Amino acid sequence: MSGTGVEIRDVARRFGPGAAALDGVSLSVRPGEFVALLGPSGSGKTTLLRILGGLDHADAGSVAIGGRDMAGVPARERGIGFVFQSYALFRHMDVFSNVAFGLRVRRRNRPPAAEIAERVRRLLSLVQIPEMERRYPDQLSGGQRQRVALARALAIEPSLLLLDEPFGALDAQVRKDLRLWLRGLQEEVGITTILVTHDQDEAMEVADRVAVMRAGRIAQFGTPDALLENPADAFVAGFLGEANRLLCTVRAGVAHFEGDALPPLPVQAPEGRALAFIRPHELLARAAPDGPFTLRALRPAGPGTRLVVTGPRGSFDAVAAPDAPLPRRGEPCALEAQAARIFPA
């Protein structure tokens, strides 16, 4: 198995008179890359995945997989493996038959039965459930079912794997284990993978690059680090990671915070009213007898303690200044921003 590149150019899709589900989306995915489509509900993630898979069509624009234009190419001829959250296994078939299904129904290039059996067993051991081939789906846990769904998707040796919230129904710890395992598996087989999720931890943890979607467009496409460090706009800055928001005015390269809540901060931003996004680790709190804030909570207590402080302009997540003693609950304190991302308000 090896991955192919995917080229999406100016794809648009509209389902009715309202806003477009996709409004001019372009994205280049490299062979073997793991890309996450991340965005709020209704931003167009699933629609884009369905168009890639040939389950829906674009009204405009083009999709090429492995350099081949997909216009008019039916889903089953695209060489794509799918795993959807709701993509139930065939309940009347055991695990072996579920995984073998895509090979057995082939009209052309159907491998002989012995080869199918060998391939199915290899896949079941790859997804680490070799001993379950005679079980039926309702005799499996949710995580085991998703592994079978993955084995079934991989059985046809696709060059592209499309995953739509594959772990959505699982509890938090199983989700975490399975996504790390999936990333390892993806590296092992080298298959180009596109994962739809609305869980930013999931996207940031497994993907080489993340496409943040908003209202049918790609707000930003980049590595997890680049998105956190250099968000393209206020939406991405607010959507990814935690951030305190404060209004400010930028004058001569210095941000002056509303109500002088924090000391002025040198910034590189256009003049005028702006919204500052300050990550908790960039906001230092220290005890100050006449400080405008009050320490309300420490969470969790112990190493890496985060502080919650409140003041006239709401509540902020901060960390204790390293050069000062940890403030006590109820004590007045002052805040200082070490860095901020600034966007016009």
Ligand SMILES: Nc1ncnc2c1ncn2[C@@H]1O[C@H](COP(=O)(O)OP(=O)(O)OP(=O)(O)O)[C@@H](O)[C@H]1O
């Ligand atoms: N078959 C359809 N008919 C009408 N509208 C649709 C259809 N499919 C999607 N839409 C609309 O297109 C927009 C994008 O939907 P899509 O399912 O792609 O979003 P999403 O980002 O995957 O959301 P979620 O995270 O909730 O699954 C939404 O406004 C949705 O209501």
